[in-house]
Amino acid sequence: MPPDGTLVTEADFARTYDGGAYDDAWTAVQQYRRVAAYRIDHPNAGYTAISNRLEIPLGRVRSWIDYERTPNVVAGLRVARERGWIDLTYEDDQFTALNALVANVYSGGSINSENWQPLFVLNERGFDSHCIDVLELAGVGHTVHEDADEIRGPVVRPGEDGAILGRVLHVLGTPIGKKSELEDFSLPWYLEDAPIDVRETFVYCYLANRAYTDPSSESMQIIEERSQSYREELAALIQSVAGEPVTAGDESVTISAAATRSLGHLPEHRLSPVEPE
Known part of the structure; x- marks a missing residue:
């Protein structure tokens, strides 16, 4: 995570487009913005002149100017920013x-x-x-x-x-x-330094979909056909929220009765859409 606490940067998002129209999509975004800025000050400049002046491939500049094509990565970034998904922090x-x-x-x-x-x-x-x-x-x-x-x-x-x-x-x-089909499967990286309320929400959602209660012991289990390291990682996360024992077995994660009682107080209401005033 960057030092400023940003979870989703423009560059990170742009790189999800790598290998499509551009090998380095973030570089394409920066070039597109340079071309757009240059045209503001030089509205009559042609694509050849702009390409030479900014040292950007001629084909790119021509497609952006003559054919008025906005790169998909640029359009995607605009939507992501409009929705508040860029430069996110835990508090947003x-x-x-x-x-x-x-x-x-x-x-x-x-x-x-x-x-x-x-x-x-x-x-x-x-x-x-x-x-x-x-x-x-x-x-x-x-x-x-x-x-x-x-x-x-x-x-x-x-x-x-x-x-x-x-x-x-x-x-x-x-x-x-x-x-x-994934060999290297682990929990999302941002949970490692996440505040308790972020981990609580993640655990609640996970349990709502995957956990079932054992009536004989008042414990809960999650069947996970993943690697042992993933089950241990998941157990550690749940235990960090519950404050009570959670163990990883060969094919499952067992949430003790004490942990189950503790998790019963997770804030489900945080996931409900806000009603308009």
């Missing part, structure tokens, strides 16, 4: 929703590796699943796809700017593609 209101969405991807969703669209599977609460509330809280709305998955049932996607949202979530550490 928008981060509450993004943190909850990251947790929902880890515990019941994915980000498509081809189109960057997040997808969320409804938990046992169906259309009362909090992933819907969180998408509304993020300001993107939601769409329901009833027949998207015959095995898992209905799924939910963002109603607007889903691909931009997916890129922001990836900057925050959310994996893209099928999680089961």
